[in-house]
Amino acid sequence: MKLKSFALTLVSFCIAAVSVPKVAEAATFSVIADGLDNARGVSVGPDGSIYVTETGIGGDGGCVQSPSVQFASLCSGNTAAITRIKDGQQERIFTDLPSLALQGSGIEGAGPQDLKFDSQGNAYLVYGFAGDPTNRDTVFNDSTFGQLYNIDLNSGALTSIADLAQFELLNNPDQGDVISNPYALAIQGDTAYVADAGANTLLSVALDGSGITNVVPFFSRPFENAVFPELPPGQQPPPGVDPDAPLNEIPLQPVPTGVAIGPDGARYVSDFSGFPYPEGGSRVYRVGDDGIPTVFADGFTQIGDLEFDQNGNLLVLQYADQPAWQNNFAASLFQVAPDGTRTTLISAGEGLESATSLEVGPDGTIYITNKGDRPGVGQVLQYNPITPTKPITPTQVPEPTTALGLIAAAAFGTTSMFKHKRRLADVSH
Template identity: 30%
Template sequence: MYRRISLIGVLCLALIFIAANALPTAAQDGPQSLVSGLNSPRALYVADDGTVYVVEAGMGGTTPTGMTGPSGLEALSGATGRVSTLAEDGTLTPVLSDLPSVDLGGSETAGPTAVAVTESSLWVMFNGGPMSHPLYFSLVELDAATHRIKTSIDLFSYEATENPDGKEVDCNPIDFAIAEDGTIYIVDAGGNDILTWTAEDGLQTLMVWENNDVPTSIDLGPDGNLYISFLTPFPFPEGGARIDVISPDGDLVKQYTGLTLAVNVAVTDDGAIYAVEFGRFDLSIADADTSPWVPNSGRVVMVSDDGVTPVAEGLNFPYALAQDADGNWLVTNSSAYSEPGSGEVLLIEAGM
């Protein structure tokens, strides 16, 4: 089973406010900071050999894009995204550097968002940025040894042509998972759909949600089903998010409700379900100087028929979740609405 998790571009749907500057991370009694100094850390992925991969969306750059971000500021692009491996001692080794990144303003960044590794390939997903750059809105297969492009899947063109949910064309590829038979399941948070891709059939629509449910991540469970987390529409009510369990044929098997701003889901080999809650969104505190995004309100939770059980609380806009070979949980923290270089990967020891 591939474990990685990955969103942030999707949160642009609600950003009519300028996010707060320099939001501090709360002191942690439980989780330990394994590595810091990251820029918009997103997905985590643990390969079959135990290697941990970390994706950073970056911090944009200084090149004007002609785009206006959700905060109303001009979006500026650069080559600050990267994919790295993370050692047990916290050493970060870049695998892919100088990847495209765009600063959308208000401490919001888009760029590389998810990664997966197969025997001979490295797959990297990119979400929104200038349409003139061929990597944005795509899933790219790279040769594992040379890093040359083997396959490029254009997700924006599919959304523009097919528009599965029938609403405004909106592409925000956010996560993907690769099944044992090679089928790739793709989450498009903007398009509100799950796509499949195979070399034989190309892109196909598997699931569509027409009420702007905003799917955010996917994991493949040991039962063969797909586990999909949902953000829920603006204004992101507490307890309004959920996880859907879907068969490979697209049939709804089960739902778990009562989550808030669920941005990632991970299923262990024994079927236990964990999720990341990004935080709380509170319009009552918002004004010209205060963002509605509440810092240090994120959580890692366990989800079951009995409800939602906190595993780690007080996290600062966490994003991705992955379990290492020793059963510990790794979590990306300060993934957005934070100062450049303030991102980190936290370690939650097994049994906490």
């Protein structure tokens, strides 16, 4: 059975809970920002201000066929932004930034992806892309995408430190499809670490501008007994594909979506997992000085981000607890203690949905971007596991309202938001 073509067809027409030993008390949050367009990275600045990147809704600029959804156009426009929450006030401090998104719905946003600070208070911005790097200059006519920048938060000026998309084009470390989507950022000393969810790499970048100093590729791994969605009524599979044939083992893409520096100085990288996003198929890898990824924790589902708190606990944010094609985007937050004990801090159904990013403030407060896969409704949540605040109410995922309604609303939250690779080997049964 040809898994590649079957997977593409299903994704085009479709848009886990993890068992843990402990469960914390019911979670409560406060909403400190809302109305965001494809909210992604959240960070705390040196002055205590909260920053969140908005990848925008694209526009009427250059277009290509979506790499993840058939019959859909991915177009560029200056609709991205960076928002600051300071003294309780929400403000878009920079607007009209380059953006890519699916037209008609505004989902599949790619733009300013993650913002982090070094120990001196300097700010750095990683810009996503989600596609073939050759289209960046030839179709979209904007080289802003796919790079790491130093950003002046007074003027908004960007100074390029490394062209990550170009690196993928020239090197393709995992030897898969040539695709780049720089997605998450961590700073340690004079080095930035960037997780590229399209290239399946962790890149080390010198902040002095001398370039990329190291790359760690992540490769597909065998996964048994994955569950696939059924074709909608009346929809025929592509020629030569038997949707009823068993897939005993598939190559599962890694899709790195988060990077954090551990108490031991190692890099920890979250693996979202590729289609069909199996429950329990998401992992956390540890990358030590030898540059070899080893499994640190597994059994998660669709990890969107990870961070360490001041006590050395690893916080793991699931984008959704069920595979995205099931159209249930309730999310969870887990804590992994240094001794390996897992605790559910926020359970599915308590208000998290399509959760995309996580940050721990210096006082232990946790910030989460919520509903981060679509425009107009994104939020930043403030959560203190010690002193609860007012709870929020979950909302329903909006139904598609355009001619692209064949695509369920949040498909791009996992297929194009990360733009993981579709180059899957043929699997015989």
